[in-house]
Amino acid sequence: MIAARLNRIAAAGATAHPHSRIRLADGHLITVTAGPDAEVLDEVFLAPGLTAPDAEEWSREGVTDWGLADQEHGGSLYLNVPVEAVRQLIQDHLGEHEEQDQDNFPAVRFLLNARNHRGQWRVNVEGEQVGRIYLEDGIWYARAYGSDAPVACEESEAAAARLVELADLAAGRTVTAEQALRTELAAHGVMTPHLDEDTFIGGHRNSWLVVGLSDGDFPNMQEQPYVLVTLHDPADGDEVTVERAARAADEWSTVIGTGNPSAGARAEISGRSFPGADVAAVAAYIAQWRRNPYAVRDAALVERNAVNSNT
Known part of the structure; x- marks a missing residue:
């Protein structure tokens, strides 16, 4: 089960909209904050009705201004929660819901796998793994499978979008002017033309x-x-x-x-x-x-x- 939205948040960081929500398949909500290329989420807020597992990863409770209103109705906030612990919680609740907030993550054709032990995020396009993205010295790189030349980008979303374009070219699929320009704009941090x-x-x-x-x-x-x-x-x-x-x-x-x-x-x-x-x-x-x-x-x-x- 690929927790696609969790992976995008952990890769990109919840920065444009500091608190990014994840809607679960059973209707529960999680709200998280994270920096880019995250292995640990800075804050995880569980909306009312959702209970954290009895585990060490969920032992650090906290209070912040953005959580106060919901906490009054029974929500709970946890600090420094590993991404993998949140992934397990999502799986325990039947995965992510098909409908998610768009906020700073526009609709895309790719899915991100979980961050592997080498700090790389594999990119899937239409069910096929086409390459991987990774952060190095503050720069995101996209490396297509079969290529030794990584492409530098400013953001993880741009790097993944570049792999989509390369996959389309390799498969002989037409890349429209809109798609090509969106990819180039994303490399400059312009995410929503x-x-x-x-x-x-x-x-x-x-x-x-x-x-x-x-x-x-x-x-x-x-x-x-x-x-x-x-x-x-x-x-x-x-x-x-x-x-x-x-x-x-x-x-x-x-x-x-x-x-x-x-x-x-x-x-x-x-x-x-x-x-x-x-x-x-x-x-x-x-x-x-x-x-x-x-x-x-x-x-x-x-x-x-x-x-x-x-x-």
């Missing part, structure tokens, strides 16, 4: 990705900054999409949006364009915008004004 689209009469569909200044909900484009990115073939003026594989003749286009809360309106500036094959440069540009949105916006304005003055 949002797919958006318009469908027209006759079934024609345009699609693009929208990235806000932080991960989470879709940005309010009337009030909040964002970057919109899509792919098109300059020879085909009608197609705007991220839902097929990028081709050599394609071009990535970015648009920088600046919301205006007082006016309830938004302004958009054309950002940089990139060759269809250079998805890594697109992701790096968006990551740069996230770090310093106003500098990237101002640079886009300068470039636009320079083009206008030459026409």
Whole structure:
């Protein structure tokens, strides 16, 4: 039995949302905190109705502010609990529920096995082990089976996503522009780009990705900054999409949006364009915008004004 959510939390660390919940198959809830590449969970809160085993691993009880409200109704908090002890508790309650909170863990195609004695997490894609990820000197690495060259990434989720992409390529499965860009963005810590689209009469569909200044909900484009990115073939003026594989003749286009809360309106500036094959440069540009949105916006304005003055 693979405790997939527990493994993802233990690998990535419950950092973006400090308290990550695990819903058990019998309806009980566990809430945990952890750092990345964890063998021990910092805190484990058992919601009312769930009892800890009578074992040494569960002997360190504690109290924190985030647990007080639930503790008043019978919950209990435990400190420094080994991941394997929590895994056993999950198995004793029929495993993890199929429905889990999405919070900082978006839906993915991979499953993580438990951390092995070498500190590596094996990655499963569609029932097949395709490689392993591991943390070394603060950097996550993805190593596909059959390859001696690991790929460096910033986060465990990005490393696992890279193995999914490599598995698709090895199997001859098409990697769409959206999938490729999501993988590259994840390597920069951008975890929740949002797919958006318009469908027209006759079934024609345009699609693009929208990235806000932080991960989470879709940005309010009337009030909040964002970057919109899509792919098109300059020879085909009608197609705007991220839902097929990028081709050599394609071009990535970015648009920088600046919301205006007082006016309830938004302004958009054309950002940089990139060759269809250079998805890594697109992701790096968006990551740069996230770090310093106003500098990237101002640079886009300068470039636009320079083009206008030459026409």
